[in-house]
Every structure is written in C-alpha cells, then in structure tokens.
Amino acid sequence: MSDSSTAATTIDGRRAGAATLRWRLSALRGYPIVPIAIITITALVAIFADYIAPHNPEVGLLGQRFKPPVWQAGGIEGHLLGTDHLGRDVLSRLIFGARVSMIVGFMAVIVAGVIGTALGIVSGYLGGWVDQVIMRLTDTWLALPAITFAIFLAAIVGPSFMNIVVILGAVFWTRYARIIRGEVLSLKEREFVRLAIVANCTKLAIMRRHILPNVLNTAIVLATLQLGVVIIAEATLSFLGVGVPPPQPAWGLMLADGKKGMMAGYWWLTVMPGTCIALMVLSANLLGDWLRVKLDPQLRQL
Amino acid sequence: MKRFLVKRITYSVLSLFLLSAIIFFFVRVTGDPAVLLVEPGASQADIDAIREQLGLNRSLGVQYVTFMSDLLRGDFGKSFYYRSPVLDLYLSRLPNSFLLAGVAMLFSLVVGIPSGILAAVRLNGWWDRVGKIFALLGQSLPSFWVGLLLILFFSVHLGWLPSSGSGTIWHVLMPAVALGWVFAAYNMRLTRSSMLEVLGSEYVKLARLKGLPEALVIAKHAFKNALIPVLTLAGINLVIMVNVAIVVETVFAWPGVGRLAYEGIAFRDFPVVQATVVLGGAMIVVVNLLVDILYAVIDPRIRYER
Numbered sequence: 282m283s284d285s286s287t288a289a290t291t292i293d294g295r296r297a298g299a300a301t302l303r304w305r306l307s308a309l310r311g312y313p314i315v316p317i318a319i320i321t322i323t324a325l326v327a328i329f330a331d332y333i334a335p336h337n338p339e340v341g342l343l344g345q346r347f348k349p350p351v352w353q354a355g356g357i358e359g360h361l362l363g364t365d366h367l368g369r370d371v372l373s374r375l376i377f378g379a380r381v382s383m384i385v386g387f388m389a390v391i392v393a394g395v396i397g398t399a400l401g402i403v404s405g406y407l408g409g410w411v412d413q414v415i416m417r418l419t420d421t422w423l424a425l426p427a428i429t430f431a432i433f434l435a436a437i438v439g440p441s442f443m444n445i446v447v448i449l450g451a452v453f454w455t456r457y458a459r460i461i462r463g464e465v466l467s468l469k470e471r472e473f474v475r476l477a478i479v480a481n482c483t484k485l486a487i488m489r490r491h492i493l494p495n496v497l498n499t500a501i502v503l504a505t506l507q508l509g510v511v512i513i514a515e516a517t518l519s520f521l522g523v524g525v526p527p528p529q530p531a532w533g534l535m536l537a538d539g540k541k542g543m544m545a546g547y548w549w550l551t552v553m554p555g556t557c558i559a560l561m562v563l564s565a566n567l568l569g570d571w572l573r574v575k576l577d578p579q580l581r582q583l
Numbered sequence: 584m585k586r587f588l589v590k591r592i593t594y595s596v597l598s599l600f601l602l603s604a605i606i607f608f609f610v611r612v613t614g615d616p617a618v619l620l621v622e623p624g625a626s627q628a629d630i631d632a633i634r635e636q637l638g639l640n641r642s643l644g645v646q647y648v649t650f651m652s653d654l655l656r657g658d659f660g661k662s663f664y665y666r667s668p669v670l671d672l673y674l675s676r677l678p679n680s681f682l683l684a685g686v687a688m689l690f691s692l693v694v695g696i697p698s699g700i701l702a703a704v705r706l707n708g709w710w711d712r713v714g715k716i717f718a719l720l721g722q723s724l725p726s727f728w729v730g731l732l733l734i735l736f737f738s739v740h741l742g743w744l745p746s747s748g749s750g751t752i753w754h755v756l757m758p759a760v761a762l763g764w765v766f767a768a769y770n771m772r773l774t775r776s777s778m779l780e781v782l783g784s785e786y787v788k789l790a791r792l793k794g795l796p797e798a799l800v801i802a803k804h805a806f807k808n809a810l811i812p813v814l815t816l817a818g819i820n821l822v823i824m825v826n827v828a829i830v831v832e833t834v835f836a837w838p839g840v841g842r843l844a845y846e847g848i849a850f851r852d853f854p855v856v857q858a859t860v861v862l863g864g865a866m867i868v869v870v871n872l873l874v875d876i877l878y879a880v881i882d883p884r885i886r887y888e889r
Binding site: 283317417418420421422424425426427428429432433436437509513514516517520521522523536539540543544546548551555558559560566567571 | 594597598601602605606609610632665719720722723725727728731732734735738739741746823826827830833834841844845846848849851853856857859860863864866867871
C-alpha cells in the first residue's frame with residue numbers, strides 16, 4: 282500500500298536507494314500490515330461499491346442462473362465469480378455485502394461501546410447500590426445466550442438494517458461495562474481525581490473529563506476485538522433470516538441462499554461469502570490483538 | 584462456607600428474577616405483545632381476547648406478577664405451530680441438544696488437550712506456532728460456515744456423510760465438529776497456559792530434580808493438574824454449547840432446542856422463541872452457580888473472598 286508508493290519518492294532531493302527503502306520498510310515491522318490492508322481495502326470497496334461493482338447486486342438474469350466462476354467450465358464472461366440462484370453476479374453482491382458488514386459491524390460496536398463504557402464508568406465511579414444494580418444486570422445479561430437473545434429481540438422488533446445495529450449493540454455491551462468498571466475503580470483513587478474533587482468538580486464533570494479520557498484506550502481495544510464477534514453475529518442473524526432483509530446483499534444472506542444450491546455442487550455460493558467473512562473477522566482479531574499489546578498492556582491477559 | 588452458599592444462591596435467584604424482568608421488559612415495551620402472542624392472521628377479536636387474558640390494560644406491575652407466576656409454574660404458553668405446551672416441546676428436544684453438545688465437547692477435548700500440551704512442552708516451537716494459528720482460526724471462522732464447508736466436502740464431494748438429519752452416529756459427526764471447532768481452539772489455549780503454569784511450579788521442579796525422565800514428569804505430575812481448569816470449564820461449556828448451537832443445528836437440521844428456536848422464528852411462533860431464551864439463560868445461571876460452589880469446595884480460599 283503506502284510502502285510501495287513511498288519507495289519511489291525522494292528524501293532530501295536524492296533518490297531513495299535500496300538501503301533507504303529497506304530502512305523505511307523496517308519502520309513498518311511489527312505493524313499488522315496484512316490485517317490493516319484487508320480492512321482498508323474492504324472499507325474502500327464498501328465506500329465505492331457503486332463504482333466498482335460490475336453488475337447490479339439485486340437484479341439478475343434468470344437465464345444465467347448458477348453459472349460457475351469464469352475459470353471453471355461453464356463459467357461466462359462478465360461474471361468473474363459466477364452467479365447465484367437468481368442469476369445475480371456473485372462478485373457484485375460480495376462488494377455490496379462488504380458495505381452491510383462494515384456499516385453494521387462498526388456501528389454496532391460503537392453502540393455497544395457507548396452503552397458499556399457509560400455504564401462501566403457510572404458503576405465504577407459512583408459505587409454503592411448503583412454499582413450493585415449495574416453489575417447484577419451485567420452478570421444476568423452475560424448469562425443470556427447472545428445469539429438466541431439477539432434473535433429474540435429481532436423477532437420482537439422485526440428485521441431491518443438499523444434494528445440489527447441496535448440489537449447487536451444491546452447484546453454486546455457487557456464486556457465493556459465489566460472491564461471499564463474495573464479500570465475506573467483504580468482510576469478514582471488517583472491524585473488527579475482527588476484534586477478534581479477538592480476543586481469542587483461535579484461528579485458528572487469528573488466522569489466526563491477526567492475518567493472518560495483515561496479509559497478510552499481500553500474501550501478502543503475492546504471495540505476492535507469485538508468487531509469480529511459482531512460481524513459473525515450479523516452474518517448469523519442474516520443467515521437465519523432475522524438479519525438484514527433480502528434482497529439486500531449481506532454475506533450471511535448470501536450463505537443462506539447458497540445453501541439451496543449446495544447439494545447440487547454450486548460450491549462458489551458457499552465458499553466466496555464465507556471467505557469474505559472469515560478474512561474480515563481474522564483481520565479484526567489480529568488488529569485487536571496487536572492494539573491490545575500496543576495500547577493497553579494490562580489487557581494482555583484477556 | 585454457609586455464608587458463601589447463601590450469598591451465591593441469593594445472587595443466582597436475583598439473576599433469574601432479573602432475567603425474567605429483562606425479557607418481560609423487551610416484550611412489553613417494544614410494541615404490543617398481544618400481536619406477538621396471537622397466531623399470525625388472527626382476528627381483532629382474538630387479539631382482544633389475548634389482551635384480556637394477559638391483562639394488558641392493567642398496570643405493568645400486575646402484568647409482571649402474572650408473567651412471573653406463569654414462568655414459575657413452568658407455563659411458557661402454547662406453541663402455535665405444534666399446538667402443545669412449549670415446555671414439553673423444549674424438554675423433548677433437550678436430549679438431542681445434549682447429545683450433540685456432548686460429542687462436540689469430546690471432539691474439542693480430544694483435539695484441544697493433546698495439542699495444548701504439545702504447544703506448552705515445545706514452547707515457541709513449530710507446533711506452538713501451528714497451535715496459535717489454529718486458535719486464531721477457531722476465533723475467526725463462523726461455526727455455521729465450517730459446517731457448510733464440511734457438507735460441501737464430505738457430503739457433496741465425497742458422499743461419505745449424510746448432510747442433515749439425525750438417527751445414526753454418522754449424522755452427529757459433522758455438526759459436532761462444526762460446533763466443537765471453536766471450543767477445540769479454546770481448550771487448546773487453556774490447556775497450554777494451564778500447562779505452562781504447572782510446569783513452572785515447585786513440585787514439577789522437584790520431580791525433575793529427583794531425576795525423573797521428562798516424559799514421566801509431564802505425564803504423571805504436570806498433566807493431571809493442568810487438566811483441572813480445562814475439565815471444570817468443560818462443564819460450563821457444555822451448557823453454553825447447547826445454547827449457541829442454533830445455527831449449527833439449523834444448517835444440519837439437527838432436532839435440538841436450537842432448531843426449535845429457529846422454527847419458532849420461521850413460523851412466527853413467539854412463545855417458543857421466548858421460552859428458549861428464558862430457559863437458556865436460566866440454565867447458564869444455574870451452571871455458573873454449581874461451578875462456583877464446586878470451586879469453593881475444592882479451594883477454600885474462594886469462600887472468604889468478597
């Protein structure tokens with residue numbers, strides 16, 4: 282990515298030699314380049330889906346159903362990764378599916394992060410019965426089987442794009458609340474918080490201005506680690522038919538559709554979307570692990 | 584010990600109440616429960632009858648008491664589709680769920696424990712690295728996709744195993760692997776770290792000082808102690824497996840409680856969906872309680888913690 286473009290540019294007016302290039306690349310050592318690249322590319326693909334996708338993802342030619350990828354016998358020009366049971370282009374659906382996965386993934390992680398961080402800070406800082414109530418609630422919430430709970434909620438409010446985001450946020454906030462509460466417990470004994478109390482800051486102001494910035498690192502690490510979980514959850518909900526409603530192209534939905542052609546040997550409908558999900562989740566996990574070590578050594582135990 | 588028990592049991596009972604309150608809250612607040620609880624396509628008169636029966640015009644407090652007393656009596660309502668009490672349906676599917684979870688657990692232990700021990704004994708060797716990749720893949724590949732790939736390979740391509748259904752030992756293999764896959768990776772990591780801890784302990788050093796061959800040290804002294812956390816957590820994980828199996832059961836048409844929940848969604852059979860969430864959560868609360876008590880029995884220090 283950026284390393285190949287900087288290689289040809291000049292430093293101090295001189296052409297960067299091989300040694301300089303090596304030196305510059307060494308700065309990248311230790312960074313999770315591949316996961317960052319995969320997530321960046323997926324994000325770009327999701328943003329520019331309208332320009333990149335060769336076909337309309339929701340419309341297909343019924344005459345061209347179940348065409349295999351081009352390299353396989355029977356594949357047709359123009360459909361690089363083949364077509365599905367309605368003759369829709371698989372590649373185009375994957376590209377637009379990236380949009381669904383990315384938006385739902387990031388937004389759900391943010392919703393969960395905001396709920397969990399807020400509850401964690403309030404619980405840890407105020408202590409007493411507030412802490413007791415919030416922690417009991419968190420424990421109980423954790424006991425609910427996540428996917429079944431999400432399905433239950435989706436069954437009540439009905440499946441839609443925004444509902445899925447809110448549901449996943451409502452299901453996955455517990456981890457933030459628990460861990461951030463723990464951090465706040467030690468933070469509130471620190472000098473700067475005591476000084477703020479002496480300076481007559483309100484509780485709200487202390488939580489917002491003194492505690493929140495200090496737990497943000499942890500929240501970001503947790504969010505990255507949670508991204509993979511949420512993407513799998515969204516794919517699962519869509520696969521079961523309570524996620525993103527058809528005909529929108531979500532990867533989980535594509536897998537559900539692909540199952541219909543599986544016994545007939547239409548492998549690409551199962552392999553392609555699943556590979557996309559796996560790559561995204563793998564990248565998010567690797568990036569999260571790296572961030573955890575980098576930003577927050579205390580979380581290494583997780 | 585008595586104080587610990589009382590406190591821990593109180594917490595669990597409290598959790599169960601909270602659990603029912605959460606479910607109650609979501610059902611009542613997010614819309615008209617009468618619409619969820621009548622059969623699709625019911626007339627307005629039917630909806631009104633349900634509303635009357637549930638007392639939806641009464642205060643939320645009264646409604647909650649009704650809801651709770653129904654739950655306590657094991658009354659989860661009647662399934663629209665099967666026309667029988669939901670609890671009976673659930674209990675009739677439960678053995679299948681435990682069978683699947685049991686085989687999946689067996690698979691995850693058989694794969695996870697030896698590979699974890701090998702990774703700990705040959706720390707940072709190539710096997711340890713393979714193990715790390717395996718653990719990462721375990722976290723990253725959705726179980727239902729693993730299931731689909733297994734079907735593609737073993738049923739469609741090779742034609743060796745049945746792609747769905749139940750009845751013979753062959754039917755349970757693929758769903759068990761798909762379900763156990765994540766847990767195998769988890770057990771491997773847990774065995775590895777537990778083994779590393781034991782290998783650094785005093786009694787293992789002593790065993791080595793006595794001049795015992797390394798294989799004997801590992802097999803006789805380290806192995807048994809390293810297994811304790813793995814096997815304890817296997818108990819919790821078995822119950823968790825039953826409750827996360829919904830997608831795998833759907834993929835393989837395995838007749839467990841997960842499949843029941845899925846049918847509940849597909850047929851808009853709301854009482855069934857509600858019951859699977861409540862009972863699943865209750866099961867996990869109870870198992871957590873049992874494990875905590877077990878720990879306290881084994882390790883007295885835990886009893887005196889906060």
